Amino acid sequence: MTDAGRNNKETAVGTDSKAVDGGRTETRRAFLNGMRDGLPIGFGYFAVAFSLGIIAKKAGLIALTGFFSSLTIRASAGEYGAYTLIAAGAAFSEVALMAVITNLRYLLMGASLSQKFSPRTSLLKRILVACCITDEIFGISIAYKGYLAPAYTFGATFVGAPMWALGTMCGIIAGGTLSAGVVSALSVALYGMFLAIIIPPARQDKAVLIAVIISFILSWTFSTIEWTSTNISSGMRTIILTILISAVMAAVKPIKTSD
Amino acid sequence: MNGRLFIYLLITVLVTNMIRILPVTLIRRQITNRFVRSFLYYVPYVTLAVMTFPAIVEATQIPMAGIAALIAGIVAAWYGLGLFPVSIICCAIVFLLELFLR
Numbered sequence: 001m002t003d004a005g006r007n008n009k010e011t012a013v014g015t016d017s018k019a020v021d022g023g024r025t026e027t028r029r030a031f032l033n034g035m036r037d038g039l040p041i042g043f044g045y046f047a048v049a050f051s052l053g054i055i056a057k058k059a060g061l062i063a064l065t066g067f068f069s070s071l072t073i074r075a076s077a078g079e080y081g082a083y084t085l086i087a088a089g090a091a092f093s094e095v096a097l098m099a100v101i102t103n104l105r106y107l108l109m110g111a112s113l114s115q116k117f118s119p120r121t122s123l124l125k126r127i128l129v130a131c132c133i134t135d136e137i138f139g140i141s142i143a144y145k146g147y148l149a150p151a152y153t154f155g156a157t158f159v160g161a162p163m164w165a166l167g168t169m170c171g172i173i174a175g176g177t178l179s180a181g182v183v184s185a186l187s188v189a190l191y192g193m194f195l196a197i198i199i200p201p202a203r204q205d206k207a208v209l210i211a212v213i214i215s216f217i218l219s220w221t222f223s224t225i226e227w228t229s230t231n232i233s234s235g236m237r238t239i240i241l242t243i244l245i246s247a248v249m250a251a252v253k254p255i256k257t258s259d
Numbered sequence: 260m261n262g263r264l265f266i267y268l269l270i271t272v273l274v275t276n277m278i279r280i281l282p283v284t285l286i287r288r289q290i291t292n293r294f295v296r297s298f299l300y301y302v303p304y305v306t307l308a309v310m311t312f313p314a315i316v317e318a319t320q321i322p323m324a325g326i327a328a329l330i331a332g333i334v335a336a337w338y339g340l341g342l343f344p345v346s347i348i349c350c351a352i353v354f355l356l357e358l359f360l361r
Contacts, residue, residue, distance in 0.1 A: 044343035060264050072272045077307060082271040086264065095267055099274035102310075105303030106275070110282030123284065130283040131276055136342065184320045185354035188328045191315040192342075192349035194307040195329075199336035201304060208304050215308035223313050234314070242306045249305070250297035 027151045034155020041136045041156065042163035044193075049164045051189040052079055053171015059086035063169045070168035074134050074161055078102040079168075080190055081238065088233060101239045109138040118147035125150040132157040135197055207253040215245055315349075324356040 049070060056066045061083070073079050081102040085095050110130050117126055129141070129150045137160060141153045175183065202209040222228045222237050232240065315332075316325035328349040335345045 040343070044341075044346070047343065048346055059267075060261075065264070065268070069268045069272070073268075073275050075275050077310060078271065078275050081310070082267070086267045092266060092270055096270050096274050099271050100278065101302075102306055103275050103278045104299065104306070106279045107282055108299045108303070110279055111299075114283045117283075126283045127280050130279045133279045180320065181354060181357050184318070184324070184357055185350045187318040188315055188325065188332075188349045188353050189346040191311045191318070192328070192332045192346035194311045195332040195349075196336045196340065196342040196345035198304045198307045198311075199333055200339065203337055208301070211301050211305050212308045215305045216312045219309040220313045238306060238309050241309045242302060245305045245309075246298050246301040249301045250294050254293050254297040255300050 027149070030149035030151040031155035031158075034152040034157075035159050036155075037140050037152075038137075038156030038159035041140070042160045044136070045160055045164040046167035046170075048076060048189050048193050049167025050171040050175075051186040052076065052083070053168040053173075054175035054183060054186065055080060055083045055087070056168060057172045057175055059083040061172060063172050066172040067165045067169040071161055071165035074164055075103055075106070076135070076190060076193060084234065090233065094233075094236065097239055101242055104242075105135075106133050106138075109133050109142075112142060113138065113148070116142060116144070116148045121147070121150060129153045132161075134160070136160070207249065207255075210253070211245060211249045214249075215241065218245065319353050319357065321357055321360055323360065324353045327356055328352045 052070070053066055056069070056079070059082075061069060070079065073082070078099055081098045082095055085098055090098075110133060113130065113133070114126070117129075129148070132141075132153045137153060137156050140156060141148055144152055171186075175186075178186070198208075198212055202212045218241055219237065222232065222241065223234070228237070312329065315329050316322050319325040319328070331352045332345050332349045335348050340348070
């Protein structure tokens with residue numbers, strides 16, 4: 001790989017890309033396994049992305065832009081935040097900051113995944129795997145036995161990402177033709193997925209539960225009090241409260257360090 | 260597509276994927292700062308919680324339906340149902356409640 005020539009302390013990482021996969025058949029098998037595990041994820045993606053498409057349409061996206069925007073972004077909360085801000089005509093800087101905040105968890109997941117690679121996995125493959133990160137793809141990749149075979153993550157994304165993009169496209173096309181009752185029902189799909197991400201860890205870790213409850217209360221307070229609801233947009237509210245609550249929780253209830 | 264929308268989307272695509280790539284290229288070792296690790300640990304849950312409530316109640320035609328979906332979603336997720344089933348349960352509750360309460 002080209003990165004082998006860099007003056008990096010850890011150039012060994014990028015030197016021997018051929019040996020990484022341990023043969024073509026194994027790569028092929030990992031890819032197929034990834035596709036198999038990506039299929040149920042893809043079905044879920046389609047339904048949730050459909051409701052995302054309804055929001056994307058409000059931001060001015062058409063079927064084609066929705067398809068490619070979802071294919072290249074692949075972030076539920078991130079896209080939801082972006083489309084909401086775009087629809088509200090927010091500043092570019094606000095959209096960029098929103099993308100950082102709503103996707104900050106990918107930073108954590110990326111850091112975690114970096115420990116999961118074989119030392120021989122090339123930097124290029126590490127970067128490509130990192131690009132595949134979503135909540136679900138990260139979940140199955142980190143659960144992979146032993147060192148992560150990049151082909152496994154690629155296989156899952158190969159199935160999941162197009163379904164995510166197709167769902168968004170269909171939501172933009174068909175969202176307008178559905179009855180108000182169906183649109184109303186679909187509009188909570190995304191929130192259902194958010195709940196499914198935050199509640200299980202809250203059950204296991206009381207500190208997360210407390211953080212979630214405080215978030216609910218403060219978010220509700222901010223949207224109810226007249227001054228904050230008129231002066232602070234919902235996007236800024238998310239950013240401010242996330243930094244504030246996470247910082248306070250980190251100071252009061254720091255995580256136990258394993259080492 | 261107008262230029263402004265294209266810039267919005269380009270920003271989101273670039274920022275989102277940079278965040279994904281950054282850790283695997285820059286941070287090869289574990290983060291040791293306890294506060295930073297703790298802060299990053301809480302961020303995803305707090306962001307999603309803030310985005311969910313009260314937005315879920317404002318998204319439906321009848322606020323009651325949104326509240327019911329919130330409670331049902333929390334209960335379903337508490338008992339270990341996955342992303343897809345929890346989403347479907349929330350949708351179904353809103354659809355049925357609005358069908359009968361309107």
